Amino acid sequence: xxxxxxxxxxxxxxxxxxxxxxxxxxxxxxxxxxxxxxxxxxxxxxxxxxxxxxxxxxxxxxxxxxxxxxxxxxxxxxxxxxxxxxxxxxxxxxxxxxxxxxxxxxxxxxxxxxxxxxxxxxxxxxxxxxxxxxxxxxxxxxxxxxxxxxxxxxxxxxxxxxxxxxxxxxxxxxxxxxxxxxxxxxxxxxxxxxxxxxxxxxxxxxxxxxxxxxxxxxxxxxxxxxxxxxxxxxxxxxxxxxxxxxxxxxxxxxxxxxxxxxxxxxxxxxxxxxxxxxxxxxxxxxxxxxxxxxxxxxxxxxxxxxxxxxxxxxxxxxxxxxxxxxxxxxxxxxxxxxxxxxxxxxxxxxxxxxxxxxxxxxxxxxxxxxxxxxxxxxxxxxxxxxxxxxxxxxxxxxxxxxxxxxxxxxxxxxxxx
Amino acid sequence: xxxxxxxxxxxxxxxxxxxxxxxxxxxxxxxxxxxxxxxxxxxxxxxxxxxxxxxxxxxxxxxxxxxxxxxxxxxxxxxxxxxxxxxxxxxxxxxxxxxxxxxxxxxxxxxxxxxxxxxxxxxxxxxxxxxxxxxxxxxxxxxxxxxxxxxxxxxxxxxxxxxxxxxxxxxxxxxxxxxxxxxxxxxxxxxxxxxxxxxxxxxxxxxxxxxxxxxxxxxxxxxxxxxxxxxxxxxxxxxxxxxxxxxxxxxxxxxxxxxxxxxxxxxxxxxxx
Numbered sequence: 001x002x003x004x005x006x007x008x009x010x011x012x013x014x015x016x017x018x019x020x021x022x023x024x025x026x027x028x029x030x031x032x033x034x035x036x037x038x039x040x041x042x043x044x045x046x047x048x049x050x051x052x053x054x055x056x057x058x059x060x061x062x063x064x065x066x067x068x069x070x071x072x073x074x075x076x077x078x079x080x081x082x083x084x085x086x087x088x089x090x091x092x093x094x095x096x097x098x099x100x101x102x103x104x105x106x107x108x109x110x111x112x113x114x115x116x117x118x119x120x121x122x123x124x125x126x127x128x129x130x131x132x133x134x135x136x137x138x139x140x141x142x143x144x145x146x147x148x149x150x151x152x153x154x155x156x157x158x159x160x161x162x163x164x165x166x167x168x169x170x171x172x173x174x175x176x177x178x179x180x181x182x183x184x185x186x187x188x189x190x191x192x193x194x195x196x197x198x199x200x201x202x203x204x205x206x207x208x209x210x211x212x213x214x215x216x217x218x219x220x221x222x223x224x225x226x227x228x229x230x231x232x233x234x235x236x237x238x239x240x241x242x243x244x245x246x247x248x249x250x251x252x253x254x255x256x257x258x259x260x261x262x263x264x265x266x267x268x269x270x271x272x273x274x275x276x277x278x279x280x281x282x283x284x285x286x287x288x289x290x291x292x293x294x295x296x297x298x299x300x301x302x303x304x305x306x307x308x309x310x311x312x313x314x315x316x317x318x319x320x321x322x323x324x325x326x327x328x329x330x331x332x333x334x335x336x337x338x339x340x341x342x343x344x345x346x347x348x349x350x351x352x353x354x355x356x357x358x359x360x361x362x363x364x365x366x367x368x369x370x371x372x373x374x375x376x377x378x379x380x381x382x383x384x385x386x387x388x389x390x391x392x393x394x395x396x397x398x399x400x401x402x403x404x405x406x407x408x409x410x411x412x413x414x415x416x417x
Numbered sequence: 418x419x420x421x422x423x424x425x426x427x428x429x430x431x432x433x434x435x436x437x438x439x440x441x442x443x444x445x446x447x448x449x450x451x452x453x454x455x456x457x458x459x460x461x462x463x464x465x466x467x468x469x470x471x472x473x474x475x476x477x478x479x480x481x482x483x484x485x486x487x488x489x490x491x492x493x494x495x496x497x498x499x500x501x502x503x504x505x506x507x508x509x510x511x512x513x514x515x516x517x518x519x520x521x522x523x524x525x526x527x528x529x530x531x532x533x534x535x536x537x538x539x540x541x542x543x544x545x546x547x548x549x550x551x552x553x554x555x556x557x558x559x560x561x562x563x564x565x566x567x568x569x570x571x572x573x574x575x576x577x578x579x580x581x582x583x584x585x586x587x588x589x590x591x592x593x594x595x596x597x598x599x600x601x602x603x604x605x606x607x608x609x610x611x612x613x614x615x616x617x618x619x620x621x622x623x624x625x626x627x628x629x630x631x632x633x634x635x636x637x638x639x640x641x642x643x644x645x646x647x648x649x650x651x652x653x654x655x656x657x658x659x660x661x662x663x664x665x666x667x668x669x670x671x672x673x674x675x676x677x678x679x680x681x682x683x684x685x686x687x688x689x690x
Binding site for chain 1: 471472473474475476477478482486489494495519520521522523524525526546547548549551552555569570571572573574575576579583594596597598599602
């Protein structure tokens with residue numbers, strides 16, 4: 001690699017071997033696969049081939065890692081939250097600071113990777129779905145940097161609750177296309193993006209935002225995000241001299257969870273915990289916990305756990321956090337859960353709001369509502385542990401985009417709804 | 418191959434015209450009206466595609482999306498889809514019937530039970546938009562056991578390798594998607610469609626039906642000149658949303674269907690077959 005890195009050891013931090021790959025058809029055990037319409041089968045195969053070709057090309061990684069360092073701001077810090085740890089009174093809490101990346105969330109790791117792939121494939125236009133708007137912003141950012149046309153599909157419901165991100169996308173030159181069908185949230189935005197892609201695949205690359213969807217997206221998104229866990233692993237070994245006892249991440253579709261947890265998959269001593277959005281509580285039925293409360297089904301190109309009724313109709317979800325409001329989950333997480341490698345936890349809307357305030361007051365860090373779910377569960381786990389143990393939590397994004405929601409819940413703004 | 422479907426194509430060939438394939442979503446706009454509409458369309462078509470409503474119809478345009486939503490809002494269950502199918506079968510013994518939809522509904526029921534019910538209701542074939550040949554392992558054995566053809570799709574993006582895959586793994590007929598897009602979009606260049614369909618026919622023994630985008634009798638006539646079947650979906654479904662009441666829906670559907678019938682049968686395929 002001949003790119004110029006500020007830190008000579010930067011590129012060497014990353015392991016480029018693809019660990020635990022799916023089978024040739026993209027299956028992780030019985031999950032995953034490529035359940036796509038015929039028109040998309042060839043474009044998906046082309047992306048798969050382009051991905052493996054790029055992944056085996058040093059020049060691709062040189063450019064990708066150079067951008068991750070100098071544009072995104074990697075490596076992100078690993079921060080020992082000592083005051084928070086003392087306040088909780090248990091294990092030492094370390095935060096992986098993805099909130100400090102350019103655009104404010106981990107999503108950019110993936111859009112840089114897929115944007116480079118799109119350019120490599122000669123595509124002039126990119127599209128994406130977005131829930132909280134973080135993936136949309138990260139896609140619009142990369143489109144601006146590479147000079148590509150960009151259309152972002154977003155549920156009308158989400159547009160209303162994530163207006164700052166909608167405006168950021170527009171400022172970046174993207175069209176934000178409101179989606180009114182179905183529940184007007186993330187799943188419907190995916191449907192609409194797929195409908196557009198079927199008609200435009202010849203000149204358009206679909207930058208999929210989470211570690212789900214038809215093969216090769218679950219693999220590709222995971223690979224582009226493993227920088228998170230690989231850095232965290234090296235950093236904790238350096239700072240604490242040992243691996244964490246527990247690694248915790250929130251799960252909507254699973255991109256930040258796969259990014260943090262996957263590099264620890266072979267470290268048997270590390271408990272891997274995925275935290276789902278329990279909304280008003282798992283027993284109320286108003287939540288987005290597809291791993292905990294869903295059953296195996298087929299949606300958006302892959303076989304995975306889904307929230308659905310007994311006849312396979314996909315149901316609406318609820319979470320205070322738009323980024324977790326999705327009825328499915330990445331197939332590899334479903335596989336790791338069935339395999340027994342993944343532990344499940346959940347946090348309600350209220351618990352997430354409390355955790356957001358706790359971190360803000362004790363450390364001066366305002367986390368995204370998504371990440372606050374991981375914090376809530378991580379704190380609960382840490383409390384039961386000894387002070388010489390370590391809990392690693394992925395702080396996947398910063399909270400600026402959520403301030404309106406938070407202020408309303410705190411009663412500081414007039415509640416319009 | 419299911420015997421009834423092959424007989425449909427044999428009969429059409431004997432009569433010298435392409436097969437007319439009509440689509441409606443089961444239970445749209447409600448179960449009672451849907452039964453009348455399906456019977457009326459069955460009278461005019463050689464093959465009837467009965468859509469199974471789904472919450473997330475990713476390959477469908479606004480017209481069929483809305484049909485799915487109307488049916489689900491009307492409380493249509495998969496059991497109703499089977500009873501509507503059975504009702505049509507009772508009065509139309511020679512009609513080809515295809516159940517069409519998305520993977521998650523039959524998957525939730527279990528393909529074995531789904532196929533048993535479909536066969537029992539009188540269906541001849543199943544078309545699942547999001548189960549390509551590569552993922553057939555989840556349904557093929559059950560469909561075969563219950564003598565149901567598996568209709569596979571091909572599209573303008575399908576390579577020769579994929580045409581072979583569909584020929585080897587599908588049965589009944591090949592459904593050629595005439596455009597890169599969703600149902601109800603505008604039909605593409607007729608010459609490109611003709612070239613691709615002729616190419617597929619040269620590679621496969623199965624009849625090739627062309628769908629997505631056929632909206633006018635003129636287009637149906639054009640397609641009928643080279644295809645073994647012409648599929649009309651969104652155009653029929655849009656009769657439902659555009660009519661002012663149920664009587665009007667029935668009248669306009671019968672009118673549209675008979676126009677399409679005329680358009681398709683007006684072309685003699687004897688010369689090109």
